[in-house]
Amino acid sequence: MSPRAGEVLGRVQRIAAEDTRHSAGLLAHLGVHTPLVSLHEHNEAERIPSLLEALRAGESVALISDAGTPLVSDPGFRLVRAAREAGLDVRAVPGPSAPLAALAVAGLPSDRFCFEGFLPHAAGARQRRLEALLVQPVTTILFESSHRVRAAAANLAQLAPGREVFLARELTKQFEEHYRGPAGELPAWLDADNNRTRGEFVLILGPAPAPDTGGEADMPLSDEHERLLAALLHELPLKRAARLLSDATDLPRNRVYARALALKDADG
DSSP, rough: OOHHEEEEEEHHEEESSHHHHHHHHHHHHHHEEEEEEEEOTTTTHHHHHHHHHHHTTTTEEEEEEEOOTTTTTSSHHHHHHHHHHHTOOOOOOOOOOOOHHHHHHOOOOOEEEEEEEHHHHHHHHHHHHHHHHHHHHEEEEEEETTTTHHHHHHHHHHOOOOSSSEEEEEETTTTTTEEEEEEGGHHHHHHTTEEEESSEEEEEEOOOOOGGGGGGGGSOOHHHHHHHHHHHHHSOHHHHHHHHHHHHOOOHHHHHHHHHHHHHHHHH
């Protein structure tokens, strides 16, 4: 917590907090006694009118979340939008940001990146989301929970075992721990210590190899697999053709998908 943030929290008339019980401990540590009002995903819409009324009356209101930056997979978007639409001043007091903190230490390309938030809970939806993300030419930042991090790691190991990934556990906390290496080895790293599946996680996927630099799209399959893929592409949509061939042969799905894209492009 920066000195500026502590000063702001002590100066405003009220603080909108994701969990007032959780935030009370932080504020007590800072010696801040500003009144708290809860603002979370279930009550944000109903809280907005009273908070806008307070702002119009000249009050200053601070918005905080339980950890990290508000609005980044946390509540606050609807309040900020409503305040902007009402012509009210909205300013940021920079603080901890898990996606940027992880990116800074990952050692993966950071010139272009996207933040995708949490992966879907359902197994099928999670796998489809990862399939789409693995073909992106930029570094991708994700959140994952302790309940599903093993499943996400297993999906990645199956879809793109050679892709470089970074997993940060408990960033900025006492038991912070990192993995950096191929996706295929991530499940074994998690299984080596049960503590490694506890806490909060930031998962970063390295960008897909560019086709013109010897990437996966330039890696031909075996003659038999190339013929099968060409036949499937003649009859089926690209994504379904790639999935069928991958499921039937155990080839990495992202490699088959990249190769299918290359064949489609070559055919015009």
